[in-house]
Amino acid sequence: MTIIEFIEARIAEDEQIATKAGTGKYARWDYAGDCDSASNGEVYYPDTRTVIRHMNGHESISYDCVTCDSEGLTPSVTEEIGPHIARHDPARVLHEVEAKRKLLDLSRRWLVSRGGQDGEMSRKNALDILRLLAAPYSDHPDYQKEWA
Structure with missing residues (x-):
């Protein structure tokens, strides 16, 4: 499992739990x-x-x-x-899910950006963001120590 797959799975779990916990008048x-x-x-x-x-x-x-x-x-x-x-109501968690997905997409784009010094900096930034996105889930059994 890659770090991106790990983060995608945790975000999906957060979204599913928040959606079950409250929608409509029960979201806030x-x-x-x-x-x-x-x-x-x-x-x-x-x-x-x-x-x-x-x-x-x-x-x-x-x-x-x-x-x-x-x-x-x-x-x-x-x-x-x-x-x-x-x-930490369901509405807030769903906003966080949306923000995390945008950071994940940004990281993906940076990882496939062109080479050169700017490309290396983009790659480093992307990996830093991915590590930070994975960190809150470090107690999950699929979390890998090298992501810390």
């Missing part, structure tokens, strides 16, 4: 913290906002949650973890 996640009674301190889908009208005339807001404890009463994530989970 948010976290408001414990102070927000509408999300109850959970990571939630902001596009699922529901206004609940109570018998006493008051209104409250509710969201579908990404995280939730079994009873739905107390937050299942902490203030340190919630923002991290929300920041």
Whole structure:
């Protein structure tokens, strides 16, 4: 397996998992913290906002949650973890997939560029980019040490 094939496979896995995790109103996640009674301190889908009208005339807001404890009463994530989970929502991962594919295409073009000093520099840059794209997946069993 080449480094390019390895990166293509990992990007495809990331895309598949992100697509399964959320599309449409479930693609974007948010976290408001414990102070927000509408999300109850959970990571939630902001596009699922529901206004609940109570018998006493008051209104409250509710969201579908990404995280939730079994009873739905107390937050299942902490203030340190919630923002991290929300920041890496499926929508962001799919944007990263797109960017990684563009870097991969750029690297391919540089690898097949003409010779000469500029060609050597392009080749070195391409290999550097490929190593950097592979690095986050270094714990994968197909990762090869020489790519580090």
